[in-house]
Amino acid sequence: xxxxxxALLSLAAAVFTLQAAPxxxxxxxxxxxxxLSFTSRQMGVPVDGRFKRFDAQLNFDPKKPEAGxxxxxxxxxxxxxxxxELEAELAKAPWFDSKKVPQASFQSSAIKAAGxxxxxxxxxxxxxxxxxxxxVPIALSxxxxxxxxxxxxxxxxxxxxxxxxxxxxxxxxxxxxxxxFKLVFKGIxxx
Amino acid sequence: xxxxxxxxxxxxxxxxxxxxxxxWLLGLAIVLTFALGVYMADLPFxxxxxxxxxxxxxxxxxxxxxxxxxLLWRLSHAVPADLPAPALQQRIAHWVHGLLYLxxxxxxxxxxxxSSAAGFPIVWFGVLPLxxxxxxxxxxAEVLKEAHGLxxxxxxxxxxxxxxxALKHQLIDRDGLLLRMLPGRR
Numbered sequence: 001x002x003x004x005x006x007a008l009l010s011l012a013a014a015v016f017t018l019q020a021a022p023x024x025x026x027x028x029x030x031x032x033x034x035x036l037s038f039t040s041r042q043m044g045v046p047v048d049g050r051f052k053r054f055d056a057q058l059n060f061d062p063k064k065p066e067a068g069x070x071x072x073x074x075x076x077x078x079x080x081x082x083x084x085e086l087e088a089e090l091a092k093a094p095w096f097d098s099k100k101v102p103q104a105s106f107q108s109s110a111i112k113a114a115g116x117x118x119x120x121x122x123x124x125x126x127x128x129x130x131x132x133x134x135x136v137p138i139a140l141s142x143x144x145x146x147x148x149x150x151x152x153x154x155x156x157x158x159x160x161x162x163x164x165x166x167x168x169x170x171x172x173x174x175x176x177x178x179x180x181f182k183l184v185f186k187g188i189x190x191x
Numbered sequence: 192x193x194x195x196x197x198x199x200x201x202x203x204x205x206x207x208x209x210x211x212x213x214x215w216l217l218g219l220a221i222v223l224t225f226a227l228g229v230y231m232a233d234l235p236f237x238x239x240x241x242x243x244x245x246x247x248x249x250x251x252x253x254x255x256x257x258x259x260x261x262l263l264w265r266l267s268h269a270v271p272a273d274l275p276a277p278a279l280q281q282r283i284a285h286w287v288h289g290l291l292y293l294x295x296x297x298x299x300x301x302x303x304x305x306s307s308a309a310g311f312p313i314v315w316f317g318v319l320p321l322x323x324x325x326x327x328x329x330x331x332a333e334v335l336k337e338a339h340g341l342x343x344x345x346x347x348x349x350x351x352x353x354x355x356x357a358l359k360h361q362l363i364d365r366d367g368l369l370l371r372m373l374p375g376r377r
Contacts, residue, residue: 043245044314082310082329085236166238171317 025187027058030146033184036074038155041174047086053078056183062140062191065111065119072106076127094164101128117141117191127160140191147188152180204271205371213261214372217254217295218350224250225347232340248306248313252321255299262292271371274360287353294346301342305335 037050053075060068076098079090091098108123114137122135138151155177157163163173206214224247231243273281306313307323309332314320325331360368 042241044317044320045245045311047311089236169238172238172241 025059025061025189027060027147027185027187029056029058030184030186031055033146035180035182037180039178039180040157041176043172047081049079049081049086051075051078052080056185058185058188060111061189062119063189065113068108068111070106070108070111070121070123074104075102076104077102094167095162097128104128106134125155125160128162130160132159140188142188142191145186147185148182149185150180150182152178155179205375206270207268208374209264210261210268210270211372211374213257213264217257217261220250220254220257221295221346221350224254225343228343245317248302249316251299251302252313252315255296255303258292258295258299261295265292274366274368284356287349287356291346291349291353294342294349298339298342298346301335301339305332305339308332308335 031054034054035050036054037048039046039048041047051074055073057071058069060070076096077091079087079096079098081087081090090096093100104125104127106123106125108121110122112120112122114120117140119138119140120135121138122133124131125134126132134153134155136151136153138149141148141150156175157173157177158168158170158175162177167173227243227247227250231240231247234240234243273284276284303313303321304325308325308328310327312320312323325335357369357372360366
């Protein structure tokens, strides 16, 4: 009788322990403190822009990066270049075609550690219905309960048919677009 | 007493070859760049507009650079003495020329600043990035846009006055003034 009671107690303890330690907690994006921006080049002139509306779903434990998952979605219609005529142009079909395909998205397939506070996120980026594999290096820093994931990568706009027809001329708008981001999350475990 | 057209101007009465080259080259460049500016200003966004705006800026900066060289030449080389004329006319001519030189710099500088303030730094001929000497500022950009336009139209008005006066001298006074800016027998 006593060994059965002890066994049940141990089992209960084990179950409680399992439930008390979340393997992958969902982190919350602090959108107001986050930034997603890019720089394109028009006839050599750098033109900066940013997206005002985007969201991220992140399940990540820095101590177990391989088990992590990140999803990202961007409202392309929220693009801001400080020039209304350029924004109106970007919404059109040869560019984002944002009325028909308003969301761009990213889904990670693998996350791996790449040094202290550094990670490499591989995944699929989908814009305008076209999907490409990308690998994004990320630096993670933490302070005051918040984690900041920052990084940059070069996007080749023609791979996503951003700027079609006459606008595929890369001497007018360069193929390389520098994308930069700083995403602030609450609820990521310690590094 | 006016000199007949057929009298060859004496050596001291002509501008030198470099001054002549600056005059006609920049005169043509300024007229064409002005015309381009007027044409492109209100175009809706398009690839053509993007090209025209950049060509206009490249031309403007080239005019600015050449005008600086021209001014250096002007300050270091003799020019023909004034043609005999009432003192007031001579003074007006000097003031117009002085104002023209001022605008050769003011117009492109205002344009360059406008471009910077509007958030479009100039990359000369698409390869040489030029510095922004004013910050990105929408309100400042509006003011500089107005200033650039006003100064450009002012330059256009002075150019018309300058051309009219030269033609007046050549065709009405028949004093051979225009020949001073054209190559010929020394």
